[in-house]
Amino acid sequence: AQTVTQSQPEMSVQEAETVTLSCTYDTSESNYYLFWYKQPPSRQMILVIRQEAYKQQNATENRFSVNFQKAAKSFSLKISDSQLGDTAMYFCALRESQGNLIFGKGTKLSVKP
Amino acid sequence: DTGVSQDPRHKITKRGQNVTFRCDPISEHNRLYWYRQTLGQGPEFLTYFQNEAQLEKSRLLSDRFSAERPKGSFSTLEIQRTEQGDSAMYLCASSPRLARQDEQYFGPGTRLTVT
Numbered sequence: 001a002q003t004v005t006q007s008q009p010e011m012s013v014q015e016a017e018t019v020t021l022s023c024t025y026d027t028s029e030s031n032y033y034l035f036w037y038k039q040p041p042s043r044q045m046i047l048v049i050r051q052e053a054y055k056q057q058n059a060t061e062n063r064f065s066v067n068f069q070k071a072a073k074s075f076s077l078k079i080s081d082s083q084l085g086d087t088a089m090y091f092c093a094l095r096e097s098q099g100n101l102i103f104g105k106g107t108k109l110s111v112k113p
Numbered sequence: 114d115t116g117v118s119q120d121p122r123h124k125i126t127k128r129g130q131n132v133t134f135r136c137d138p139i140s141e142h143n144r145l146y147w148y149r150q151t152l153g154q155g156p157e158f159l160t161y162f163q164n165e166a167q168l169e170k171s172r173l174l175s176d177r178f179s180a181e182r183p184k185g186s187f188s189t190l191e192i193q194r195t196e197q198g199d200s201a202m203y204l205c206a207s208s209p210r211l212a213r214q215d216e217q218y219f220g221p222g223t224r225l226t227v228t
Contacts, residue, residue: 103155
């Protein structure tokens with residue numbers, strides 16, 4: 001069965017510093033996509049970054065980057081120069097052939113001034 | 114606003130009542146998904162549509178749940194004989210095509226409270 005595990009229920013970081021959120025997953029497919037979604041308090045979920053499994057190069061989007069380790073089935077998110085607006089729940093998600101997303105339980109990130 | 118919209122945003126109902134939620138996807142998005150999110154958990158897949166066809170249903174979708182997407186536009190999710198365990202946030206998402214990498218755009222959700 002496909003699973004996504006986020007082992008850090010909560011994390012905090014000082015403004016302008018760097019934080020890394022962890023995610024591991026399990027799948028039997030060779031090609032799949034991985035995503036990080038952000039859910040701010042009382043607001044809708046938005047995509048932060050995506051990674052295609054067969055691409056070795058780690059994805060980056062401005063201050064957000066991933067460390068994708070396919071053999072270890074690890075997909076961590078690094079947020080550089082953290083901003084107050086980064087405060088949110090962060091969900092790691094896996095997408096296979098069915099099209100639906102399989103989410104982890106999330107990590108609550110607090111950015112402190 | 115051309116994002117995914119959901120109505121109502123909040124619903125309080127008594128156990129045993131029926132409720133219906135609506136989702137309006139982004140125009141021309143042919144895939145539509147329903148997820149359920151309980152407190153402290155990530156969203157869990159319920160069902161999805163490709164245009165008007167319901168292609169997959171999760172085991173979470175008991176026979177008290179039914180979803181439709183007439184004419185491939187908006188979708189409704191109905192829960193009959195609600196139970197307290199149905200209390201959750203119901204999220205709708207849409208995506209423009211079949212490719213796996215396509216981003217799913219989420220609506221704000223409908224929070225259901227069953228008393």
